[in-house]
Each structure stands twice: as C-alpha cells, then as structure tokens.
Amino acid sequence: MKVLIVEDEKTLAYEVEAFLKKAFYLVDLAHNARQALEKIEMNQYDFVLLDLGLPDKDGLIVLEHAKKHNSEAAFIILTARGNIEDRIKGLDLGADDYLPKPFSLLELQSRMQAISRRKFGVKNQALQLGEFEIDLQKRTVSHNSIEIEITRKEFDLLSYMLLHKNRVLTRIQLSEHIWGSFVDDDYDSNYIDVHIKNIRKKLGAYGNVEWLETVRGVGYKIRKQD
Amino acid sequence: MVGNSQRSRIQNQKAGLKLLTKLTLFITLSKLAIVMLFVFLLPNLIERIASKYTDDYLREQKKKVMTIISKNGINYYLQGEESMGSYTMLKEEYISLAPSETAFYPDTIETSERIVESDTLNYRLLTYNFKADNKRYLLEIGKTTATISQYNRPLQKIALWVLIALTLFTLVADLIYTRFLLAPLGKIIKSKLVNRRFPFNDDPHPVITSTSDFRYLDSSLMTLMTQIHEAFEKEREFTANASHELMTPISILQNKIENLLGETEVSDLIQRKLIEMHRTLNRLKKIVNSLLLISRIDNEQFSRSEVVSLKVLLEDVMDDISHRLEEKEIGFRLSLKENITLKNCNRDLLYQLFYNLINNAIKYNKPNGDITIQDSYHAGSFYQIFIEDTGIGIPAEDIPTIFNRFKKSNLSEAGGYGLGLSIVKSIANYHRINVDVSSAVSRGTTFTLVFPKEIIY
Incomplete structure (x- = not known):
C-alpha cells in the first residue's frame, strides 16, 4: 500500500514514515501543500495522511484538490488544531478519518487497517490466534466454530493487540485505544488489567491462551504464532 | 460552598432595604414632620398675622379719623361735647375721643383691658395723642383680640387634614416619580450584571436614561465589562495557542517513544525507562488536552443542538x-x-x-x-x-x-x-x-x- 505523508514538521513526518515502513507500507513525504499537490497529481496513493496546518496553504484546500486527482485514495486528517469545524469540514470534503494530534502511531495503523477493510475490501477477517478464530468483519471470536461471548471493549482490545502482535503494548496505548484520548487524569491506566483478566477467563474456558502474555511493568503482547 | 454563597448573597439582598423604599420612607417622614411642625406653630403664626392685620386695620381707622378731623374739624366728632365714645353692637370694636392733659404724647398699639359697659374685654388698642384747635386730644381705637384667636382651633384642624391629604397626594406622586427615576438603575443592574453571562460575548446595549449619573454608571460598567472580556479573551487565546503549539512537540516525542518501543533490540531496562517517559508524556498530553478542551468550551466552539x-x-x-x-x-x-x-x-x-x-x-x-x-x-x-x-x-x-x-x-x-x-x-x-x-x-x-x-x- 502506498502512503503520502503531508506534514510540515519534518521530525514528525520521519517518525511516521519509519513506523509505516516497518509495517510494510510504501511511503512518500511532502512538507508543504505545493509538494503534496505535485505528488498527488503524479502518483496514485492508497492513503494520504494530511496535516491541516501547512505553511503555504490550508490543508483543507489540499484535500479538496487532491480528491479530484486521487479520488480512490483514503484521506486521514492529522491535526493539532482539533477544532470541531475543521473536523466537520474535513469529513464533509470527503476525508475518511480524523486523528487529532498527538496521536499514537499504533492507533494510526489501526485506523488505516479499518479503512482498508471498509474501503478497499481487504479480506483478512478470519485470523487464526492459537486455537481461536477472530473475525474482524463480524467482530466475533470463536473456538471450533463455537462463538465465544465477549464484550465490545474486550473485542476491541483483542483485535488491537492482534493487529500489533509481537509488539508490547503499554497500558496507556491500550486504554487510549479503548477510551480515546478521553480527558481524564488517571494516567495509570491499570483498568486495562480488568479487561485482560476477563479476556483470559472467557477464552481460557475454551482453550489455551498462553499467546496473551503479560510483560511485567510494561503491558501486554500477543506472541507471534508459529 | 458554592450554593451557600449564592444563597447568602440573596439573603443580603433581602436583609437590606431597597433604595426606593428608603427614599419613600424618608420623604414620608420628612413631610409628616414638616406638617406636624406647621400645625403646631399654626396658632402662633395666626396670632402674628392677625395682630399684624389688626394693627394695620387700627392704623387705617386712625388715618380715616384724622383725615376727617383735619377736613371737618374736631367738632364733627365731638358735636360740642367734651368727649366722645362709640362701639359696635357686640363691643368688638370701639372708638373714643377725649381731651388729654398728660405731659407725654403716646402713639402706640398695645393689648390691654378695657371696661365697656361693665364688660371687661381684652382689646388691641391704638392710642394716639394729637392737637386740634389748640387743645390736646387722646384718640383710642380698639378691637377685641378674642375675635382674632377664636378661629385657631378649627383652623388648626382644617389645616391638619388639608395638609395630610396634600402630603398623601404628593407622596403618591413622589413614589411614582421615584420609581420612574430609579427604573434605569434596576435595568442597568439586570442588563449589565445579573443577566450577563461570563465571558460577556454578547454586545451590551446602553440603557436609555436621561439621568446622567445612571448613564455614567452604565458606561462605566460597560467599560469594565469590556476590559474583563478583553483580558479573558487574551487568556483564552493564549491557552488555545499555547496548547496547539505544545501538541506538535508532544506528538513528535510520543511517536519517537512508540517507535523505540517497537524496536526488538531494546533492552528491558531501556524499555522500562521508555514506558516511564511515555507515562509522563501522557500526563503532559492530558493536561494540555484538558486546557485545550476548557478553552474550546469557553470559546463556544461546541454546538449545542x-x-x-x-x-x-x-x-x-x-x-x-x-x-x-x-x-x-x-x-x-x-x-x-x-x-x-x-x-x-x-x-x-x-x-x-x-x-x-x-x-x-x-x-x-x-x-x-x-x-x-x-x-x-x-x-x-x-x-x-x-x-x-x-x-x-x-x-x-x-x-x-x-x-x-x-x-x-x-x-x-x-x-x-x-x-x-x-x-x-x-x-x-x-x-x-x-x-x-x-x-x-x-x-x-x-x-x-x-x-x-x-x-x-
């Protein structure tokens, strides 16, 4: 998948680039609106990650133009402005998602995956996880075709960890995914533990859940399946 | 307590008297005091007025008599007699003319008793000594004082009622006028203070009044509100801008930490340190986010629909x-x-x-x-x-x-x-x-x- 990152803050652009490259995306960079429009006219992208606060032009104008040339692409607005009008305008202009800065790279990837499923019909829904099968489309977990009842939040957690499998996810990262960047001064997000405990209990009744590892003092990870 | 302080404010309002009430009370009491004083002093006043009137009247009579004497001679009155005296039917007035041999020549008005036909009466008395036909005469013109003071009581009564009625009437007029006069004050307080919601975004309209004091108060309040509004606006703008500017570096830091955490060769120790950094950064992020949220709410950037x-x-x-x-x-x-x-x-x-x-x-x-x-x-x-x-x-x-x-x-x-x-x-x-x-x-x-x-x- 080909991604264009439109971001004037170069350090930030490089971080996003590094992360996405690791996740096997092809990445192009643009640091202002002019560059962005040039590249969009020349190439076909699957994703355009667009910062609204560009030095030469408003990102929303870029979005409007880019939509004409690259209507197939999925646009994700990344902005520190974060006011409601921008969000509404962006979505009105055809942006597929909106992530306020500062965002988590893991969250970005999760959103991109969701768009891939929704927009590009990427069918990787039935994922194998040990003895369990996880259907991202239907949002179900099953064991030998028997559906296991888990809550919406538990499923969100499980699929998020699965997406970033073999990577340690901190409690902050997990709770931010579940509760959003909800304004709440409990930065010790120990509440995640309750959910993990429940997942282990519910799935453990059917089979082995050793793939869900606790990394002491850090968080949790789903171990790569061999 | 938030609620309590509001309640006690309202109580304060109740405990004190309203300006209108105070003014009305003062006007009523001062008017009544003046009426009472007037009614109390009325006899004295009437006495004075009456005696002044009587004195003038007596002098007038004397003038008439003297004019007639100088025109027609003293005999016009004496008719050949030694002396002459005359009084009205009820003896309210009398006049006497008699030769006088005294060495002094009075020309006075005084109150004294006279016996007229065995009735002792109090008279206001004009005594005048004059010369006619080479002889000295003494003229006395009198008017009873009883006629003067007998009206005091009823007059006092009538005056009392009339004045009380007048007081009541003016009081009502005063009340209506004071209410009208003070109306802008209430309007100013309502429109400028009570009903205005912080941070005073709405444009205030001046209260229409012809009283310059109220206009001054109104414009001063408007100036004050504008100043508060501007100060608040500045703070809000600062918060919004500062939060926004802070978000970019936080973004960079967060993404750097995330990328580092994803590296496989990071040791456990460094990983733990990174988590701590992440946690601290997250705390910073939440504070900035909260400030931004507050500033956006205060900025009315959220729809209410x-x-x-x-x-x-x-x-x-x-x-x-x-x-x-x-x-x-x-x-x-x-x-x-x-x-x-x-x-x-x-x-x-x-x-x-x-x-x-x-x-x-x-x-x-x-x-x-x-x-x-x-x-x-x-x-x-x-x-x-x-x-x-x-x-x-x-x-x-x-x-x-x-x-x-x-x-x-x-x-x-x-x-x-x-x-x-x-x-x-x-x-x-x-x-x-x-x-x-x-x-x-x-x-x-x-x-x-x-x-x-x-x-x-």
Whole structure:
C-alpha cells in the first residue's frame, strides 16, 4: 500500500514514515501543500495522511484538490488544531478519518487497517490466534466454530493487540485505544488489567491462551504464532 | 460552598432595604414632620398675622379719623361735647375721643383691658395723642383680640387634614416619580450584571436614561465589562495557542517513544525507562488536552443542538466506567425517578461532565464505599441530579476552590483534583447547569447538578 505523508514538521513526518515502513507500507513525504499537490497529481496513493496546518496553504484546500486527482485514495486528517469545524469540514470534503494530534502511531495503523477493510475490501477477517478464530468483519471470536461471548471493549482490545502482535503494548496505548484520548487524569491506566483478566477467563474456558502474555511493568503482547 | 454563597448573597439582598423604599420612607417622614411642625406653630403664626392685620386695620381707622378731623374739624366728632365714645353692637370694636392733659404724647398699639359697659374685654388698642384747635386730644381705637384667636382651633384642624391629604397626594406622586427615576438603575443592574453571562460575548446595549449619573454608571460598567472580556479573551487565546503549539512537540516525542518501543533490540531496562517517559508524556498530553478542551468550551466552539436522554447518557457513562467500580468494590445505585430529556446541549460534553464526576466519586471513594445517583424534578422550574459518594470528602476550606484549575487538595493523595472539575464547571456553565457541592470530610461528597427548565425537553 502506498502512503503520502503531508506534514510540515519534518521530525514528525520521519517518525511516521519509519513506523509505516516497518509495517510494510510504501511511503512518500511532502512538507508543504505545493509538494503534496505535485505528488498527488503524479502518483496514485492508497492513503494520504494530511496535516491541516501547512505553511503555504490550508490543508483543507489540499484535500479538496487532491480528491479530484486521487479520488480512490483514503484521506486521514492529522491535526493539532482539533477544532470541531475543521473536523466537520474535513469529513464533509470527503476525508475518511480524523486523528487529532498527538496521536499514537499504533492507533494510526489501526485506523488505516479499518479503512482498508471498509474501503478497499481487504479480506483478512478470519485470523487464526492459537486455537481461536477472530473475525474482524463480524467482530466475533470463536473456538471450533463455537462463538465465544465477549464484550465490545474486550473485542476491541483483542483485535488491537492482534493487529500489533509481537509488539508490547503499554497500558496507556491500550486504554487510549479503548477510551480515546478521553480527558481524564488517571494516567495509570491499570483498568486495562480488568479487561485482560476477563479476556483470559472467557477464552481460557475454551482453550489455551498462553499467546496473551503479560510483560511485567510494561503491558501486554500477543506472541507471534508459529 | 458554592450554593451557600449564592444563597447568602440573596439573603443580603433581602436583609437590606431597597433604595426606593428608603427614599419613600424618608420623604414620608420628612413631610409628616414638616406638617406636624406647621400645625403646631399654626396658632402662633395666626396670632402674628392677625395682630399684624389688626394693627394695620387700627392704623387705617386712625388715618380715616384724622383725615376727617383735619377736613371737618374736631367738632364733627365731638358735636360740642367734651368727649366722645362709640362701639359696635357686640363691643368688638370701639372708638373714643377725649381731651388729654398728660405731659407725654403716646402713639402706640398695645393689648390691654378695657371696661365697656361693665364688660371687661381684652382689646388691641391704638392710642394716639394729637392737637386740634389748640387743645390736646387722646384718640383710642380698639378691637377685641378674642375675635382674632377664636378661629385657631378649627383652623388648626382644617389645616391638619388639608395638609395630610396634600402630603398623601404628593407622596403618591413622589413614589411614582421615584420609581420612574430609579427604573434605569434596576435595568442597568439586570442588563449589565445579573443577566450577563461570563465571558460577556454578547454586545451590551446602553440603557436609555436621561439621568446622567445612571448613564455614567452604565458606561462605566460597560467599560469594565469590556476590559474583563478583553483580558479573558487574551487568556483564552493564549491557552488555545499555547496548547496547539505544545501538541506538535508532544506528538513528535510520543511517536519517537512508540517507535523505540517497537524496536526488538531494546533492552528491558531501556524499555522500562521508555514506558516511564511515555507515562509522563501522557500526563503532559492530558493536561494540555484538558486546557485545550476548557478553552474550546469557553470559546463556544461546541454546538449545542443535540437532544439527550439523561438516563441513557448515564447508563453509557456507567458502561464505560463500571470496571473501575469492580476494582475498588464500590457499590453503585442509579435510581432516577424521572426520564428527562435535555435539548440544546452537546452530548459529548455532557458525557464528559458525568464521566468526570462519577470518576471522581470512584477515585476519592473508600474501598467498599457507595455511590448513589438520584434525582428530583420540580416540574416547570428545574431538575436536579445528585451524585453522592461515601468517600474521603472535601475539607470546607477547599470547597470554594475545587473548580479552579490545578487546585490541589492537601488531603488527597491521588494527586489533587487536577483539571477534571474545571472541565465539569466549564461544561456546566456552557449548558447553564448549576453545580453545587456539599461535603463532609471522611463521610462523603454530594455534587448537585441543577438543570434549568430552558434545556429540559
């Protein structure tokens, strides 16, 4: 998948680039609106990650133009402005998602995956996880075709960890995914533990859940399946 | 207490007298005093006026007599007699003319007794000595004083009634006029102070009055409000800009940490350090986010056009937060009697408001404590929700400042109240919801939300 990152803050652009490259995306960079429009006219992208606060032009104008040339692409607005009008305008202009800065790279990837499923019909829904099968489309977990009842939040957690499998996810990262960047001064997000405990209990009744590892003092990870 | 201070303010208003009342009272009393003084002094005044009138009258008579004598001679009166005397039928007036041999020549007016036909009467008496036909004569003209003072009593009575009637009449006029005169004052207070909502975004209109003092007050208040508005505006702009500028570096740091955490060759020690950094950064992020949220609410950047069922909203909040109850084994009871729907509101903000309050109720609760959410509806006026916990409570001296940003409590080990309650206050203000707090240390806290009827669907 080909991604264009439109971001004037170069350090930030490089971080996003590094992360996405690791996740096997092809990445192009643009640091202002002019560059962005040039590249969009020349190439076909699957994703355009667009910062609204560009030095030469408003990102929303870029979005409007880019939509004409690259209507197939999925646009994700990344902005520190974060006011409601921008969000509404962006979505009105055809942006597929909106992530306020500062965002988590893991969250970005999760959103991109969701768009891939929704927009590009990427069918990787039935994922194998040990003895369990996880259907991202239907949002179900099953064991030998028997559906296991888990809550919406538990499923969100499980699929998020699965997406970033073999990577340690901190409690902050997990709770931010579940509760959003909800304004709440409990930065010790120990509440995640309750959910993990429940997942282990519910799935453990059917089979082995050793793939869900606790990394002491850090968080949790789903171990790569061999 | 927030509620108490408001209540005591209202009480102060009640305890004092209104300006209008004071003025009316003063006018009435001063008028009555003047009337009483006048009525009391009336006899004296009448006495003086009457005696002045009598004296003038006597002098006039004397002049007439003297004119006739100089024209017609003294014999016109004496008719050949030695002396002459005459009085009216009831002896109110008398005149006498007699030769005089005394060495002194009086020309006086005095009050003295005279015996007229065996009646002793009090007369105002003019005595005049004059020369006619080479002889000295003494002229006496008298008028009884009784005729003068006999009207005192009725006059006093009539004057009293007339004056009281007049006083009452002018009092009513005064009242109406004073009320009219003072009306702009009430208008100024209402339009400039009471009904204006911080941060005074609406344009104030000057109150129309011809009284320059009120115009001065009105314009001074408007200037003051503008100054407050500008100062507030500056602070808000600063907060918004500062938060925005802070977000970019936070973004970079967060993404760098995330990328590092993803590296396979990072040692356990470094990983742990990175997590700590991430946690601190997250804290910074939340503070900036909170400030930004408050500034956006104060900036009225959120729409207020949604219709929200409070019951559903509270259930959603509980759904999100209930896992925290389990951990602390806190009992929870949501018992709303009413099914109230709010209009003209922002669901996300109200969600945040309840989330923060309930989250606090959990955070500052004791293990095995309780949280109760109840309501009461005063149909047609307002609706209340009470969020009651059995937690550590808030010391009385802290209560006035708990809604302030970054206010820390000495007692709370959990890191103070942070910005959660500031956000609650901002959201509440934005929806015209009143927040009251009552608390007892180590017994619990109750937050009362009062929803005005304007936002009840």
